[in-house]
Amino acid sequence: MRHGFAPGRICSHWEDQMRILINGRTVDEDFIERVEEISEQNIKRCMQCGTCSASCPMEADMDLSPRVVMHFTQMGLRDVVQGANTVWICASCHTCEARCPRGVDLPKIMEAIRLLTLRKNKDAVDPRQLEATVIDEAPQAAMVGCFRKLTA
Amino acid sequence: MKVSYYPGCTLKTKARNLEDTAIGALAVLGVELVELPRWNCCGAVTSLAQDDLLHMLAPVRDLIRAKEQGSDKLVTICSMCYNTLARANLLMRNDAEKRDALNRFMDEEPDYAGEVEVIHLLNFIRDEVGWDKLRAAVRRPLTGLRVAPYYGCTLVRPAEVAIEPAVDATVFEKFIEALGAQLVHNPGAFDCCGSYQILSHPKQALAASAELLGKAKNKGADVLALSCPLCDYNLGKRQNELVADHGLESKLPTIYFTQLLAVALGLDSSLCHFELNHEGTRSLLEERNLISTVAV
Amino acid sequence: MSTTAPIGEDKIVAKVTSKHVPIYVMGKRYDVPDSLTIMKAMEYAGYKFIRGCGCRGGICGACGTVYKKPDDYKIHVGLACQTVVQEGMHLTQIPFYPATRTVFDYEQTPAVAEAVFKAYPELFRCVACNACTKICPMDVPVMDYVAAIKRGDFEKATELSFDCIQCGLCASRCMAEMAQYHIAQMVRRIYGGKIKPKATHLAVMVDNVKAGKFKDGLEQLKKADVATLKQLYMSKDAREIEPNMSEDEWVPTNNAYL
Incomplete structure (x- = not known):
């Protein structure tokens, strides 16, 4: 099995739901507040230009592109954002952060969204399920980085 | 000249080729890398949450070790260690509140306020050895070897710890030229190889790796030079998969910049541990008569 | 009761006349003599150890205990059999804590x-x-x-x-x-x-055992009566003991069996 782990999916692929309902009741203010608090970023600065998505090396396999994660976070769609695989595929490469014309530090926002799940003791990877051949060959830095970003 | 040195875990196992060539080559250049007497894993990646100081403890402890050694400089080679240590250092320098919280928590350690400067080996060579001295020390110029530099993410992002600003970075290029090699412009020099996602999302990481290797290959590079053991794993050791499954047209050997240095300085190639490299690295250098052929 | 305390027990015999101090075991107060170890104090208070107690000599690791003192925030720790009670301490033993232990085949495991x-x-x-x-x-x-x-x-x-x-x-x-x-x-x-390289001197000693170098000495001990054994064991002249913190080069005066 090459694709070792399923990220911690909480809800299904948003595109399968065809449309997303947005009204006063769907806005999770607490989610917006927590993301801004943990990341120390003002998510309203994002103007949806899409530079982040165009720059992202992992975007092709994301449920939601980084731009859409920003948009849905602005709208407080906690379940959709936390249910997408985006933050679990993000490699914290900081390309989006370097290129954002609005100075938004997206990797910090990705981290905040990851932490909202990890802090409830839900892991996105299980170290004990790593393939033995991979541990034989991978550098320690890969294991340390992966477990720090993707386990609680 | 002696300078404190932080190796990082991988350099003691999978990337011995990176450490041994660095120590050997720097000795020839008159620099002794003095390993910290006691150090722990730096954490490889930085905490990006303002309320997560826990993951800052590891790199800060290493910086404290350097300070205890009486050093004002700490040289690192692994790109990930460099980034993690440098960012932790900036936090300790610039954020009084978090610095105090960390110092209070580590009540068994002396206080630290960012007194040590974290320096990547490329910058150390640029500033403390200098290109002229490096050129003069070359015994076996890498003439005709077409080398593409690969900075990756962690040497240049975020901007506050970049070894040189990404858009204008020339340190790797000047290093390659000083060794007498032919510099190949690499459009993917700052692209991401997928990093630690090689473990959790290998398909995506390998796709990113294949794309960036293709960019260097298309420019006619013979070899990709890098400084990160994790990049070398994704780009070098997993390269057969990039060719088989991810559309990389042909192979491109990878090499640590310190190995290029060791070869150019004429050091014994056994120091280079090419058995730990991409399978094509040794044969490429043998073909170009840069190292002597040895029975494997 | 014998007038001579057996070797090793002199340190832990309770002075019953000593002052009593309050300690709190899992939140409950007991007044115990202040010279007792935590383990002895708990037994004094009526606890009986089925688990959480082993060698009583600070080696087996069965009686790990954590405690707090009244005036600081720190977690303090000690082996119950080695740590003397302190006034006002709150303690609990943690003789066992669930821990992941991976079974591995020693013979088949490479040294990497x-x-x-x-x-x-x-x-x-x-x-x-x-x-x-x-x-x-x-x-x-x-x-x-x-x-x-x-x-x-x-x-x-x-x-x-x-x-x-x-x-x-x-x-x-x-x-x-x-x-x-x-x-x-x-x-x-x-x-x-x-x-780690094999210890060559160990192989030499094993060969010595096999060759019967120690046979006579052991036979003599087996034949000795209790009084002689006590004399041999207790007397400083009869039994030369390696001093604490002695150098690696230390050897006994009588090196007949080395």
């Missing part, structure tokens, strides 16, 4: 770092918080040996973890939820059995 990485991948979750070192009752630098294992330095890890008595308190405090002491034990087994 990756063998341990595969058995305990959670090793790489260490954040260097140092809570393990702080709680260790044996002053083992746990965080440092974990760091050594992560970089594959088995020699260093063996040296640093050598005093570990497997009490498991480190695992109880671990942020990364690993069992440091089991990981270190695997490392020591691999290092001791497969990496």
